[in-house]
Amino acid sequence: MSSSHLPPEVFLQSTIDVARQLLGARIVRELPEGRLVGRIVETEAYLSNDPACHGVRELPGGERIHRCTRRNMTMFGPPGRAYVYFTYGNHYLFNIVTQPEGVPEAVLIRAVEPLEGIDLMLQRRGLCEPRLLTNGPGKLARAMAIDCSLDGHDLTQPPLYLQPGERVPDDQVVTTHRIGITRGADLPYRFYERDNPWVSRR
């Protein structure tokens, strides 16, 4: 594994490709108390023609338009940034922005395999054992101390950045429909590593 960061041009490929390629990459979070590392094992793509995407609004006639609001503004910005938002009353969700400025697409990180700083993550989550530590987007955000203060953060820079990992071969990538949404529920934009115990909803 390289110790360099993932370069921004990675995020100019198609968002589907980015979502697949991010499997195996590392999320590094530096805190005063220590360093946390998670290996990405599950992602979802959100595209600019996709009714489930925050940057897309579906009009009554069915037409889809882009709409930049205070919450989703980061999605319209440059690629390789963190898009973090708050939902369901308690949860932060961590996304990575893709595509050039003006095109609202992103990859939601749904699960990671904890590699470093597991004790600190357990402490942050109030758990004693790691099986359910990071197997969901809200869980991993809490474990890794990712909240709205990191919205718009450049993911080549501390205290939150991405590192390449060993690539997950195509035959080990499962493609399926996304979780927890109603609009665009049938689209096959969820990717996870086959048989990995850290994936959500196995």
Next chain:
DNA sequence: CTCTGGATTGAC
């Protein structure tokens, strides 16, 4: 399965 939670959003 149900309950909780809080902000965003577009409609009114």
Next chain:
DNA sequence: TCAATCCAGAGG
């Protein structure tokens, strides 16, 4: 202003 909705998590 207001209520529906929202890319969950925890507990039973």
